[in-house]
Amino acid sequence: MYQILKKQMLSDKIVLMDVKAPRVSANCLPGQFVIVKADEKGERIPLTICDYNREKETVTIVFQIVGASTALMAKYEEGEAFADFVGPLGKASELCFENVDELKKKKIIFMAGGVGTAPVYPQVKWLHEQGVDADVIIGARNESLIILSEEMKKVAGNVYVTTDDGTMGRKGNVNDCLKYLINEEKKTYDLAIAIGPLIMMKFATILTKELNIPTVVSLNPIMVDGTGMCGACRVQVGDEIKFACVDGPEFDGHLVDFDGCMKRQQLYKTEEGRAVLREKEGDTHHGGCGQCE
Amino acid sequence: MEVKDKLVRVPVREQDPKVRAKNFEEVCLGYNMEEAQAEASRCLKCKNPQCQQGCPVQINIPAFIKEIENGDIKAAYDEISRYSALPAICGRVCPQESQCEAKCIRGIKGEAVSIGKLERFTADWARENGVVPKNDSEKKGVKVAVIGSGPSGLTCAGELCKKGYDVTIFEALHEAGGVLVYGIPEFRLPKDTVVKSEIENVKKLGAKIETDVIIGKSVTIDELMEKEGFKAVFIGSGAGLPKFMGIPGELANGVFSANEFLTRNNLMKAFRDEYDTPIYKGKSVAVVGGGNVAMDAARTALRLGAEVYIVYRRSEAELPARKEEVEHAKQEGINFKLLTNPTEILVDDNGWVKGIKCVEMELGEPDASGRRRPVVKEGSEFVIDVDTVIMSLGTSPNPLITSTTEGLESNKHGCIVAEEHTGLTSRQGVFAGGDAVTGAATVILAMQAGKEAAAAIDEYLK
Numbered sequence: 064m065y066q067i068l069k070k071q072m073l074s075d076k077i078v079l080m081d082v083k084a085p086r087v088s089a090n091c092l093p094g095q096f097v098i099v100k101a102d103e104k105g106e107r108i109p110l111t112i113c114d115y116n117r118e119k120e121t122v123t124i125v126f127q128i129v130g131a132s133t134a135l136m137a138k139y140e141e142g143e144a145f146a147d148f149v150g151p152l153g154k155a156s157e158l159c160f161e162n163v164d165e166l167k168k169k170k171i172i173f174m175a176g177g178v179g180t181a182p183v184y185p186q187v188k189w190l191h192e193q194g195v196d197a198d199v200i201i202g203a204r205n206e207s208l209i210i211l212s213e214e215m216k217k218v219a220g221n222v223y224v225t226t227d228d229g230t231m232g233r234k235g236n237v238n239d240c241l242k243y244l245i246n247e248e249k250k251t252y253d254l255a256i257a258i259g260p261l262i263m264m265k266f267a268t269i270l271t272k273e274l275n276i277p278t279v280v281s282l283n284p285i286m287v288d289g290t291g292m293c294g295a296c297r298v299q300v301g302d303e304i305k306f307a308c309v310d311g312p313e314f315d316g317h318l319v320d321f322d323g324c325m326k327r328q329q330l331y332k333t334e335e336g337r338a339v340l341r342e343k344e345g346d347t348h349h350g351g352c353g354q355c356e
Numbered sequence: 357m358e359v360k361d362k363l364v365r366v367p368v369r370e371q372d373p374k375v376r377a378k379n380f381e382e383v384c385l386g387y388n389m390e391e392a393q394a395e396a397s398r399c400l401k402c403k404n405p406q407c408q409q410g411c412p413v414q415i416n417i418p419a420f421i422k423e424i425e426n427g428d429i430k431a432a433y434d435e436i437s438r439y440s441a442l443p444a445i446c447g448r449v450c451p452q453e454s455q456c457e458a459k460c461i462r463g464i465k466g467e468a469v470s471i472g473k474l475e476r477f478t479a480d481w482a483r484e485n486g487v488v489p490k491n492d493s494e495k496k497g498v499k500v501a502v503i504g505s506g507p508s509g510l511t512c513a514g515e516l517c518k519k520g521y522d523v524t525i526f527e528a529l530h531e532a533g534g535v536l537v538y539g540i541p542e543f544r545l546p547k548d549t550v551v552k553s554e555i556e557n558v559k560k561l562g563a564k565i566e567t568d569v570i571i572g573k574s575v576t577i578d579e580l581m582e583k584e585g586f587k588a589v590f591i592g593s594g595a596g597l598p599k600f601m602g603i604p605g606e607l608a609n610g611v612f613s614a615n616e617f618l619t620r621n622n623l624m625k626a627f628r629d630e631y632d633t634p635i636y637k638g639k640s641v642a643v644v645g646g647g648n649v650a651m652d653a654a655r656t657a658l659r660l661g662a663e664v665y666i667v668y669r670r671s672e673a674e675l676p677a678r679k680e681e682v683e684h685a686k687q688e689g690i691n692f693k694l695l696t697n698p699t700e701i702l703v704d705d706n707g708w709v710k711g712i713k714c715v716e717m718e719l720g721e722p723d724a725s726g727r728r729r730p731v732v733k734e735g736s737e738f739v740i741d742v743d744t745v746i747m748s749l750g751t752s753p754n755p756l757i758t759s760t761t762e763g764l765e766s767n768k769h770g771c772i773v774a775e776e777h778t779g780l781t782s783r784q785g786v787f788a789g790g791d792a793v794t795g796a797a798t799v800i801l802a803m804q805a806g807k808e809a810a811a812a813i814d815e816y817l818k
Contacts, residue, residue, distance in 0.1 A: 086574040100530055104631045106624070107530070147530040149568040287624065290528055290570055291754055292538075292596040293616035299607060304600065309756070323607055326707035
């Protein structure tokens with residue numbers, strides 16, 4: 064069992080938890096993920112690691128309540144424990160393996176969308192610890208969905224908050240913000256890391272391609288085991304089919320077939336898709352996949 | 357019960373095909389005491405038992421059958437337990453027809469003795485009567501790590517415990533059992549009764565099981581040996597990576613690996629209402645492949661309510677699945693499209709499967725495997741209307757361990773290179789066996805490898 068040492072509501076739908084998981088915290092790196100299963104009968108939910116503390120043996124996760132399983136997880140309080148918490152899974156961010164002196168020469172921009180801010184945080188923090196301060200754009204629909212902006216400020220060079228409705232920071236999406244930084248503030252960047260909803264990453268990579276900025280994205284598709292066994296997370300990257308769980312979750316954003324990813328995700332993200340699922344899954348359809356909204 | 361014709365087997369009771377096609381209860385109901393004793397009486401008690409030679413773990417088959425005939429089932433169980441820790445499982449999933457029963461002298465003129473069903477009867481009786489294997493070995497206080505809790509790992513762990521070692525099994529999933537739990541369906545191998553209790557028996561022998569640990573990610577083999585004090589390691593991590601065909605349309609919604617489909621249903625228990633796991637049932641399902649896993653996926657889809665086709669590129673004689681599984685599948689109403697090979701999965705505008713395009717095949721000259729190579733019949737293209745496709749083309753070992761263990765050699769198929777009969781790998785103190793070494797094979801061959809490796813580990817640590 065994996066005890067929850069801290070629980071904090073980042074908004075009414077977004078939960079942060081520190082979970083005691085010695086084997087995960089001992090070896091995890093930014094970019095990797097865990098699979099959480101609340102109780103015996105729950106689903107296995109993949110979540111990208113948001114932070115970790117090797118001394119306290121904890122791993123921080125952040126998740127949005129979007130279905131039966133995450134709703135169940137959100138009901139757990141400090142002191143209670145999840146049945147399963149396995150990881151670290153996937154490959155660590157490539158940043159972790161680059162020469163630090165080379166990294167210091169690079170100007171890096173992170174584009175974080177909504178809950179995607181959580182997996183961005185450990186990468187920015189890791190860079191900060193190496194003496195590299197990256198810029199971060201945090202975007203969301205409105206103020207209530209902006210998370211971790213204060214924590215991010217402590218580890219980033221500059222943090223730019225932007226909301227679609229202008230209720231916090233700049234008005235507009237992350238792309239508008241990046242264009243502003245480049246056109247108005249005359250910033251230049253050598254590397255972008257975009258993490259958020261598929262649609263946001265799709266348009267972010269279209270823009271960075273135009274701007275000629277190499278871009279890394281992190282995918283979080285449906286998966287069961289997270290170790291390469293089920294193949295549910297397969298995705299077209301360039302000419303190849305990759306498994307997000309073992310080959311990723313990070314990929315070259317300019318090679319990922321986002322339209323294909325979205326078609327696969329439509330199963331869970333659109334009313335039409337969910338209606339089909341209800342029909343096809345029959346009485347096994349509980350909305351417990353962690354992806355249904 | 358008297359056996360009138362010693363050449364003919366005592367038939368084993370099964371659920372009616374029409375009934376079982378709609379439920380997940382076990383197909384085979386097994387022998388009762390009377391039937392088992394009658395079947396046992398057919399054994400010739402050969403002086404030089406060929407059946408024992410046919411058994412990968414060398415169970416003294418005439419000895420346990422004699423005990424059944426005498427009505428001393430506990431003695432029969434103790435006899436089997438000297439050789440195998442998983443008899444209720446082996447009695448159900450071993451390919452006896454090509455092993456022990458293939459060598460049975462009774463089988464020359466008549467039908468071979470139902471050794472598998474007798475083994476199953478013995479193990480089930482022991483479970484139902486609370487008989488468990490004993491371990492009175494002296495503790496050595498030497499730690500050995502076993503990676504994977506499938507058939508090879510459980511067997512290796514059980515054997516090492518019996519030799520007095522302090523064994524910890526590491527399992528990547530949340531439940532122990534490996535392919536016995538995620539792969540083989542409930543209707544062939546009941547989980548809560550049969551699998552769980554045999555795993556419990558391995559624990560009773562002294563093995564500890566730590567779930568949720570992915571070796572190579574959560575902790576490496578080097579760390580286990582250097583920091584956690586394990587003196588030897590057995591890798592029984594299986595062959596878990598699914599293959600796809602590489603034909604157009606494989607990324608469509610409604611295309612699954614057999615691994616995903618079976619894992620959702622078996623490990624995650626999608627078929628049970630109280631579990632959260634969804635599964636895509638489909639109205640009409642094509643399962644591509646002809647092995648045991650393909651039969652399992654097809655019969656699972658059938659039980660979830662679909663019309664099911666097996667699509668296999670060779671003929672019935674080449675089907676790699678056990679005969680019993682093929683027969684069961686046919687009885688239940690699975691449609692076999694043999695000598696048929698998919699060329700494309702047809703996808704509708706929204707990205708959903710709407711059919712599978714196939715060509716007819718004919719058998720040509722034998723290939724490297726000795727089986728006749730299927731070749732395409734020109735102009736034979738046709739479409740099967742399905743909304744779900746399950747790819748069951750075999751699996752290969754997971755590279756997570758070989759890629760994170762310095763000096764651990766693997767071959768071009770990703771299989772760990774290990775010495776035959778000892779499992780010794782290129783790394784000192786590291787042994788391997790089962791599907792991780794051979795690629796996908798059977799439960800009993802994995803058990804044999806686990807057993808042999810346990811002996812080799814004992815030798816190494818002496």
